[in-house]
């Protein structure tokens with residue numbers, strides 16, 4: 001309830017200005033965001049990979065308003081990948097891209113062949129130069145068809161490209177079937193969606209997650225189990241055993257700053273764990289979704305405001 005309210009309010013420009021302008025906000029943002037610059041991101045990557053984790057890096061930004069911003073976003077990824085190349089991390093460091101940050105929603109550009117495809121193609125090329133891969137984040141439900149269409153086109157040249165699928169969408173089990181031979185990051189879903197397209201309560205979303213997971217684990221692809229939920233992590237391990245997915249054929253993923261002890265514990269137990277590392281100055285949308293996921297984060301934010 002509080003989460004839905006926060007996601008709704010977060011769309012207002014006034015809320016954006018107010019939250020972004022508060023000095024105390026920065027302290028809370030720092031818990032979820034690795035920093036603003038490429039150097040900050042590289043430092044976080046060094047730290048995390050040095051402690052046995054792997055990473056996927058997100059240059060923050062979404063729904064850019066003009067072509068120039070989309071070009072800059074693509075450049076930021078290429079600059080980051082150039083900075084990572086000398087570290088020789090290969091696929092221990094990959095990147096995550098929101099297509100709306102590289103032009104998906106500009107000029108009715110939701111169709112194939114547009115700016116977003118060109119931009120993400122450039123990012124895939126730079127990633128390949130580092131031995132890294134790209135995963136497409138999934139945004140609100142109006143972008144799913146175009147994201148999957150761009151994914152199909154990208155895979156002709158970059159078959160290793162992954163995509164996030166949101167278990168809360170009613171369509172996702174079928175999408176998992178279509179994608180079961182490829183790299184798929186399964187998430188619960190972080191946007192506010194209507195009942196016509198998405199399950200609304202937690203138990204239904206969790207059950208849908210397990211159904212999707214079963215489809216992915218039964219397939220020949222590489223499931224990326226992106227959740228902080230211990231029950232789902234345990235179920236993933238059972239399903240991996242049942243379908244003969246060795247530990248090199250799936251991985252767990254969690255967000256930067258969330259359940260860091262659990263990330264290390266899973267890695268120490270021999271699992272591949274990838275941390276989603278966001279960086280950049282356009283942190284607002286990402287930050288509000290993290291607050292919306294957990295009332296305790298709102299309390300933490302309010303305490304920072306007081307103190």
Ligand code: FAD
Nearest residue numbers: 137138164187188189190226227228229253254255276293
């Ligand atoms: P929940 O039931 O929400 O949480 C389980 C437990 O995890 C909680 O009890 C709590 O202990 C902990 N936890 C969860 N969230 C938080 C938080 N914010 N702060 C502190 N503790 C928390 N969503 C999309 O819609 N599109 C994407 O492309 C996308 N990519 C993602 C990539 C990764 C690697 C991850 C981990 C998540 C991504 N998400 C994405 C977000 C996802 O959809 C969920 O909103 C988010 O992961 C919370 O769900 P959960 O599975 O952790 O389960």
